[in-house]
Amino acid sequence: MSRKNFQRLSLDERRRSLLEATLECIAEQGLDGASARRIAEKANVTAGLIRHYFGSKDDMVLAAYGYLVGQMTTQAEQAAADAGKSPERRLAQFVVANVTPPNLSARKVSLWATFIGRIRATPRYADIHRESYREFLSLLETMVHAVLAARQRPAPPDICQAHAIALNGLIDGLWLEGSLSHGLYSIDRLPRIALGAAEGILALPAGDLLQYLDFHGDPLPDRN
Template identity: 30%
Template sequence: MSLSPHRAAFTREDAETRRLALIEACAACLAEQGVGGASVRTICARAGVSPGLLRHYFDGIDALVAATYRHVTHTVNDALAAAVAAAPPEPRARLIAYTTASFRAPIADPALLATWIAFWSLVKADPAIAAIHAETYGGYRAALEALLAECGVSAMERHGAAIGLTALVDGLWLELTLDPASFPADQASALAVRWVDALLGG
């Protein structure tokens, strides 16, 4: 007897749910135990699936880690895009929304920092992770350059300005997520806004 369309749709949804559960479990294990603690058995136990099921969705643990990195970067990119979409239409406001979104949830999260550190540790050793890293930071800087162009920053200055602003945001985000109590989000945002205004005013 053939499966009905309703049953087939349910099966596809269930498969995607299990795949996402493995990705989320991998991210949690990386955050809590680092790369060394992210084993097939540990991840599958956290996801509530059998170890053999991981191979059904991913070509091994390395592929799952790479998929997890890509999933995390998509989550960050979605948050940045949402911040810009919610900002007033003025170019300066859109640029500030993009830069300061990193200092609020879901990006300003100590668990995300711990996961990100695990990914960073693999950049030099894993070509797949290195490629995702290059794509991620290249996309972030490209978005910044587009927003800077909207603000009237010249083509000659945009690339360097985007690199500098990326470094500033990364540094502030790192300090904020390492110790939120001693370095509040509003201070990080104020520093970023001051830098943006100095750039645009100059």
């Protein structure tokens, strides 16, 4: 399931509710404990409806993994789209959306870790992982290109991709650390840390991305 597949799910609330119930059961019971019966009970439907929509429990669990990663990418993409025309602000809001709730979530990290264990052994999970990573990188590459082009800096595909890979590593690391809730620091610091580091990766003047956060880490209105 790609990000576009996730977006189309809004047209079918019953199917979406089954995927949400699947994720809830996996979060509570693990993959082995999330039986078709429990998922059906959680969604308040019959087990036959699972077969109608997905064919089997395994297919539904696979779709739930795609739904989870598609949901997170789409939420960050929407934050960037809502940020206006400024390339810097769009990139800043994309980064911030990935290190703040609802994407920043102990539940989502736990689910992600559960699914990620299947990637090496199950090609279908590996396919979803690869496609979701490709889409996320593509979004970052597009935003990086816009920021560099606005400064009349060289922005060939290989440079934009290298920056996107580095930014993805930054985002993944802070997302994991912040979602684990170890209590060593306030997660409210993460947006400022993420944007400061992103400025360093892209060799931007200090404050070019951070200007879109106020003292508490909330987005500021577009200045352009």
